Ligand SMILES: Nc1ncnc2c1ncn2[C@@H]1O[C@H](COP(=O)(O)OP(=O)(O)OP(=O)(O)O)[C@@H](O)[C@H]1O
């Protein structure tokens with residue numbers, strides 16, 4: 001079931017078109033990534049999900065509710081069900097970890113169940129830090145507090161805007177593990193805005209690649225990686241320097257094929273030579289996927305094309 005349905009969303013800031021014909025479906029209980037360079041419109045799109053940004057036209061449905069038609073009171077209710085985390089944590093320095101976490105409950109005038117707060121603290125790994133102040137915490141711990149605070153209202157949706165961008169790779173990885181755990185334990189749908197492909201590769205099942213207010217590509221992580229277009233490839237940093245003679249072929253290995261020594265087998269079976277120019281094997285949510293660029297002589301290219309096509313790889317000629 002889709003938890004978020006975005007249809008033909010269009011938004012302008014003055015003359016600047018920041019969102020152009022955005023269409024998206026995000027499944028309930030999934031982790032979805034919005035990726036792209038700075039200024040692409042990622043944060044703006046994310047903020048339309050909880051009505052923090054209005055739109056000029058189109059439709060945004062969250063859990064079946066049309067956000068764009070909500071009036072003040074219903075919008076407040078919707079926001080109650082949506083948690084949000086940011087790059088700079090936005091904690092109150094003068095309040096302890098515990099006090100920061102209960103802020104939304106106080107703000108909504110809801111009952112504070114101390115045991116539940118301690119369960120949340122345990123979930124984010126800060127049970128022994130309840131009485132500490134933000135200045136006594138590391139960046140990763142601050143983000144854990146912000147995550148607990150974002151979860152305190154039991155949201156169905158968690159929005160994350162560059163939540164790991166200020167953290168080093170190791171801490172980023174532990175925060176991403178925590179988000180995965182939250183998705184699994186609490187069934188929360190999570191939408192992550194990031195410019196780091198590593199983040200998407202680690203925890204998202206699907207993602208949209210944005211540029212200049214448009215979605216250039218959208219789909220499962222595998223399909224984004226296996227069939228990237230030119231812009232996506234630039235974003236992934238795959239701008240290889242290629243030999244100028246012969247034929248260069250970029251081969252994508254889907255998960256069933258990734259671990260097969262397909263190139264050596266091909267060279268043996270066709271009795272040909274091929275040079276490996278560039279290669280990369282990566283893990284996507286624990287699944288191994290690979291990309292390999294090979295260079296072959298012009299006169300054997302038809303044999304190679306047909307071999308690759310009949311052995312379960314996606315491939316293309318690159319210049
Ligand atoms: N309040 C605003 N008024 C006018 N223009 C804005 C406003 N907020 C954002 N913009 C513009 O809209 C475009 C998209 O901005 P947005 O913040 O959504 O991009 P982003 O993809 O999140 O970028 P970043 O990765 O740098 O956070 C940018 O050109 C930005 O300058």
Ligand SMILES: [Mg+2]
Pocket residue numbers: 042043044161193
């Ligand atoms: Mg942004």
